[in-house]
Amino acid sequence: MQALDDVTVVSLESGISAPLCTRLLGDFGAEVIKVERPGVGDVNRHWDSVVYGDSSAHAWVDRNKLSVELNLKSDEGKEIFHDLAEEADVVVQNYSPGVVERLDVGYEDVKEINDDVIYLNVSGYGRDGPYSDRKAYDMVMQGETGLILMNGSPDAPAKIPLSICDINAGMYGAMSTLLALFHRERTGDGQEIDVTMFGGMLSWLGYFPHKYWHNDETPDRVGMRHHLLTPYGPHETADDQYINFAILSEPHWEALCTEVLERPELATDERFDANEKRVENRDVLEPEIESIIAEKSRDYWAERFAEAGIPWGDVNQLDEVLDYPQTEHLDLVKELETEDGPVPYVENPIDFEHLEYQQEPMPDLGEHTDAVLESLGYSDDEIEALHEDEVV
Structure with missing residues (x-):
């Protein structure tokens, strides 16, 4: 029918x-x-x-x-x-x-x-x-x-x-x-x-009008990063590939620092202990995360993100996504x-x-x-x- x-x-x-x-x-x-x-x-x-x-x-x-x-x-x-x-x-x-x-x-x-x-x-x-x-x-x-x-x-x-x-x-x-x-x-x-x-x-336009109405904030361009959340987005790995991940909650942030990156001191740093603080200090935090991710291969990080239960994915070319297993x-x-x-x-x-x-x-x-x-x-x-x- x-x-x-x-x-x-x-x-x-x-x-x-x-x-x-x-x-x-x-x-x-x-x-x-x-x-x-x-x-x-x-x-x-x-x-x-x-x-x-x-x-x-x-x-x-x-x-x-x-x-x-x-x-x-x-x-x-x-x-x-x-x-x-x-x-x-x-x-x-x-x-x-x-x-x-x-x-x-x-x-x-x-x-x-x-x-x-x-x-x-x-x-x-x-x-x-x-x-x-x-x-x-x-x-x-x-x-x-x-x-x-x-x-x-x-x-x-x-x-x-x-x-x-x-x-x-x-x-x-x-x-x-x-x-x-x-x-x-x-x-x-x-x-x-x-x-x-x-x-x-x-x-x-989602949350952006509310950021303007309530905080007089217009969005800066952030490339592959996220305006509202950080760390978030594709990060280049040691083998010239990308690992793409999203930190959406405080448990995600703690798991990233302790289980994935093995940098527990980041989780307790007062500059980064809430998402709004991380966004305010992204100019310090994001380069640090990027440098850590760049030390290991894509497969290394994929395994660790999967084990930690953090949302992650590949960064595919068009031909790859059209031939993707889930497709x-x-x-x-x-x-x-x-x-x-x-x-x-x-x-x-x-x-x-x-x-x-x-x-x-x-x-x-x-x-x-x-x-x-x-x-x-x-x-x-x-x-x-x-x-x-x-x-x-």
């Missing part, structure tokens, strides 16, 4: 945020109809060509979808979209500010023909307010929400390599859609939803069969007892246009005419 069987999603999507949202819905069984610009498609199709000529981004976010090429600037294209939206449970869009309203495919337009529709807007800043007309991309949003200046080493800020702001919006988008579907199941009411990258990332045990890497060959992918990580996932390969541009039009009742002659007129 798939959780979203019989749920239809029509998406006006581009990039990563909305496409990831709808892919998650597709994973759970929704029929996702991806509306794309004729002859061009989603911008994410063109970022590279590493997957048998398709892009890695397209392979990541566009599985479990039908692709329909549709010219929304034409009257016929609008009519076809309205036909699709009339039958949809959910409409998703993350076009540039104001575009769906200009094209007559916004919430108010869809609500006139489908009053219980759930209409999700994914945007950078929201559809009103002082920044509502700004386009937003992941790199821009990492800067806007403070991530870049708190990330990196003391001598240089850095962006987070993942499209974390897009991922945030995609996850909140999927969650909000599921909540709205649940609400409609109870009440019969559809609704419009706004998910913003800006608001989503602010909600992920294999959890069956997280699978393959989609395509006409070009197998496409490995990372499976949805949620393990349900009774629910199944849907896994179909990402669509070619316009692959399902004719089939979707046929399902709407268009004849072969009408479909041919739409092609000739470049509507589809």
